[in-house]
Structures are given as structure tokens and as C-alpha cells.
Amino acid sequence: MISNKAKKEINSWVEKYPEGRQSSAVMEALKIVQSENGNSLTTELIQEVADYLDMPGIAAQEVATFYENYNHSPMAKNVIRVCHNISCMLNGSDELITHLESKTGVKTGEVTQDGNICVKKVECLGACVGAPMLQIDDKYYEHLTLEKVDAIIDGLKEGK
């Protein structure tokens, strides 16, 4: 079920588009619903979003599977997105990723047993002057060193 709070938030996006073009808000609507649902989407939720925006379910499904930022299986509470593209690679992102794997005890893409952390390798996040860098939620962490990464992970383990 889409909560009333989520509906209100979705409406604030719908208002930005011309009348009858509410499906322009589908990308945000899916994000809002996903974050209410423990960071992942289900077919039913996607259909609900589609119904709410008066668009075909398949169209919302297409969007939900085309874009990177939607999850379709249970996701960790904290997703650590490490850039491994060129500028970050030249500045040691591979080493960082190996370190993160050994620190969390799981490979990239997998979720730790307590459901707390998942490390993902992602493409350029547009912060290459701060390489190597990573993203957690809305926040970028730049000019990383192994020590800085340790501090970040320890913070997440303590529940921030």
C-alpha cells in the first residue's frame, strides 16, 4: 500500500508537469515507494504506482527495470556505492573495493547477514576530482583513504 505521506510527496512531483502528464512523475514515485518499502520494489507496488498515476502497469514496470536506482530484491539498510570508473580506478578504487569486501565479509552486490550493508560497484558518479569516492544515501564521500573508509563502515555498524 502506498501511504498517505508517500501520496502527498508524489503529488508534489505531479504538480510540476502539465495536466495529463502525471506519468512524468513515475521515476520519483517509484523512489518514494521504494524507500518506504525497505529499499526495494515489488511487482504489486509498481502496479500500485502505475494505478495511482493512471498509467499502464507495464510502462511503470519498464521504468523500474530500466533505471539503475531501483531494487527488486530485499536490499541492505545501507548501500555503499563505490565508483570504479576511470578517474576513481586511477586513484585506487579497486584497492578500496577489496578492502571493503574484506571488512564487510561479503562480495560486492551481496548483503551482509545482518541486512545492514551492501557494497556496490557503480559507474562514474560525477565527482571525479574527489576520486576515489563513494556514495551512501544522499551523501558523497570523496578523497577516500582506507582509514576514512574504515571510519565510515564503523559508523554504519554502530547504526549511524
Next chain:
Amino acid sequence: MNEVCFKNIDKKEPWSLSTYEASGGYSVWRKILKGELSPENIIDELKASGLRGRGGAGFPTGLKWSFMPRNSDIQKYVVCNSDEGEPGTCKDRDILRFNPHSVIEGMAIGGYVMKASVGYNYIRGEFMEPFYRFEAALKEAYKTGLLGKNISGSSVSFDLYTHLGAGAYICGEETALIESLEGKKGQPRFKPPFPANVGLYGKPTTVNNTESFASVPEILAKGGKWFHDLGVKNSGGCKLFSVTGHVKRPANFEVPMGIPFKDLLDMAGGIRDGRKLKAVIPGGSSTPVLTADEALAMNMDYDSIENAGSMLGAGSVIVMDDSTCMVKTLTRLAHFYYDESCGQCTPCREGTGWLYRILKRIMDGDGKSGDLDLLNNVGSNILGNTICALGDAAAMPVESFLRNFSEEFEYYIENGKSMVKDNV
């Protein structure tokens, strides 16, 4: 340095309306609202300025704006492309964070010139800090009566909204971006028709890069000629260059077009750890790689970089020192394009996969003697055979890496390991 988009970068709260206005911000927009500046006048100034699109293709902005059917009464749109996803590029993020009002004013001016009363700024989904900054600036602009309907009692109306992406490099391509704005998969459209005729919601639309819009107010405040003369022939003005990779002080530098690459490298502190320059990608990962000698002889303008064998692109200068394994670097880039191909055109969808798999097999020590020919062959079958330029963007690095660093690829195939001893 720092004369246009980064003009206020060292000031206190450079993103605030008060800082922006204190340095002359919104003076052009206020003139327009008073009816003192005609659209024709603005287009002439922009043409004289030599401003070329900062999103990568370098199309003259004044000319692009003149293509819009401004005299027809149907709804039109201006769209800002803040999807910044080209590996090595990170300038638009800083414009949005540190000078959001220049983008708002630039878009509003564009709306006035092209008679588009509505604008959207498409910001990539990961750029949340820039998004909040931009939203805060929008709020300030509305509150001060700089945006809206019949602004300050004039006949000018302009409403501006943000739209967030959700993680897809292809949405930086302008027609994919339009599809995405409509709430669809980001798959590029066939051109023609061009967006200036059939764009967002089927209406005439102009898409410009963040830096392009952000440059407009200052150009009009100081005059097209002023901007033009900062740069060199065919490359007017100044431009933001993101210098990254193996340099001591990676950063965005706003410098006059045409400065020697050597000087830009010095500004970034030079190559770190006393190493030697090996290669440079001058315009973002989609542009051909150059050798150290080629790079050191070039200047940072469209023509000079083209003569050196590459492209200025988005001004994203990726610097590699002699510890760089070119096989590994190209493999990483190939993986990126394979990952980001939208899957619509067969040559791109299949070709990027082939490129990546062949390179991966070389990296795994299973390279075969014909692999380099095969790579070139796959690349040339993608080039020019796709709806959008992502295919070309995937193919061009391959051709240039193999041409300039062939011995490294041959060595890897023969020995199953990198020729670069201490490679990163």
C-alpha cells in the same frame, strides 16, 4: 581564471541569491523584464560570443536557440541537461552547488528568447546535494519575484522545475533525456524530427548543458565580444576543465579556451609522485586517448585538440602516468559502455558486449592472436550505425587505445599479463 561560471567560487556562500546579485546577477534578466532587451539582440550577442554547447558536441548555442519556432504560439520548453555522467566529467555538479542562480537566469533568458514559458532542469538522481542547492535557489528566485507568471507585471512568464534521474548514463543524450522526462525508459529517439520541432510532450524543445546555460548571463552582461576574446578562433570564451587522474591537485579549472595543455597540467600540480605522463583523454571517456607527446603539444580548444587526434568534448581531462595499464583502463571503459547501452540498436547492444568480452578475455590471460583485429572490426561496425552517439562513444576509445598503445595489448595477449610492472 574563474571569470564566468566560477566567478563567485571563493566568496562566502557563493550559491546564495545575495552573493549572486551583489556581483551583477539577474541584471540581464531584470533588463528583459523591463523590456529593454530583445530576443534578436540576445541571439546576436550569443552568436558573437562564440559560445559552443558545453555538453560535449560543441554546437553553437546562439544558432541552436535561433532554430526554435519562437513566433508560433504553441507551448515550448527549455530543458537543462544536468545528467552529467560522462566518466571524468564533474563540472556541472559544482555549477549547481556553487552557482545555481546562473543556471536559473540562463534558463529564464533562454525561455524568453525561445518563447518557452516552462523549463525543466534534469538533474541526475545521485546529485542530491546539488539538487537541494538548486531547489533552494529556485525558492529564492520565486520569492524575490524573478520567476512565475507575468513576472513583475511584465508580459514575460517563466516557470522552472527540477526533475531527477534514476541512474542511466544514456539519459544524458538529449532525446533519451526527453523520454525520461516524460516518465519513460531513456531510449534515444530518431532524428529528425529534432527536439526544436518535436521535443518534450511533442512540443518544440531546446536542451542545453548546465554550463552552457550558466555562461549566458555573464556573456550578456559583459557582451559577446568580451567573452569571445577571452578565447581563440572557433573556441570563444572560457570553459571548465575537470582535470582528474594522476595529478597532484585534481580540480575543476575555469580557464580561457586555447591555453596550452601543459599549463593546465601545471595548475593541477603536475603528475604526482614524480612519475612521467603517459596518456591523456582530453574530453571525457568517449573521446580518443592521446599519447603524452600529442597531449603536451596541444592547446585546450576545439581545433587544437581535434588536430591532435581527439575532441574537446565536455572538457574532462583524464591524466594517466606511466604506472597505468592501458589494457585494464580500456577494459574498464568498455565495461561501462556495455553496462550503459540502452539496448535499442543491435550494433551497440551486441557490439559493446563483444568489445567488453574480448578485452576481458585478454585480461584473464586468454587473449588470442586475432583479438586486436577483432576488436577493431567490432568497433568499426558500431561506428555510425546507431541512433545515438553512445555507440560511437564506445568505439572511439577502442580504436585510439589500440592504435596508440598496441604493444601493450600485444604483450598482454602473448604473456597473459600486463607489460606495466607496477600497474594500478
